[in-house]
Amino acid sequence: MSTHGIMRITKRFVLVVFALLGLTLGALSWADDNAAALKDKYDALAPQLKSNVFNRPIHLDSEETSNTLKGDIYAVVDYPFATVNRAFNDPQQGPANWCEVLILHLNTKYCRASAGGNGATISMNVGKKTEQELGDTYRVQFNYRSVATNPDYFQVDLSAATGPLSTKDYRIVLEAVDIGKGHTFLHLTYSYGFGTAGRIAMKTYLATIGSAKVGFTKASGDYVGGVRGLVERNTMRYYLAIDAYLASLALPADKRVDQRFATWFDATEQYSRQLHELDRQEYLQMKKNEYQRQQTAQ
Known part of the structure; x- marks a missing residue:
């Protein structure tokens, strides 16, 4: 090969290296920016985290538009960042750990993680708040993605294109930042979209068996209801599941x-106006049965 040809190949190689380096540095910069923004949010919410109606260091926001619902919880957890990161942002074990979290929710009937050529997926069946055969439930297929990682920050994204009752664009996003002294600041987002059919289905539910249910935000002197109350309740349930999972890690594996x-049931009963559905023994027996079922791929 001529000297000119070698120089041309070398030049291309150098350009590729710089391009890849630019992408890497860009990703690191993005993670650093998000970490700084989340730390700023922690500082801004400090008074609300210290004193609030939840009697724990959390803050809840929600948003309803014509075709989306979103709930956000910000919380301080008493676990080191490394513990939280290892639990939810581990490429190998993270997806399975998320199933250990998601199965705590009343409506989750089955959850199993699997690896594939396009990354990890989480197959989750959702249904009623009572026991059901899997054939009577709806399967939601989440893609698991570690979006950002640096020494004191991570973000993980679970996304699904479709869901039950003509809903769509599901996202469960968890980001966390180290705030020192063995504490971590979390931001959990739970959101989904819906069209006309989905809105009609949700309104039918809320006009019948869900008519008396409320959320946590007060408006005009009373708690919000409707679809905004619905997304607030489920965002809280998912947050309490994350907290219950982290709390269990201190126990021997066979006790967790x-x-x-x-732990999850007792935590939800602290907000019984919003979250009570079953008595304790009924919930524990149902979940024992569902957990045993999901040990085998369905």
């Missing part, structure tokens, strides 16, 4: 599952 169910 039962303790998670008990």
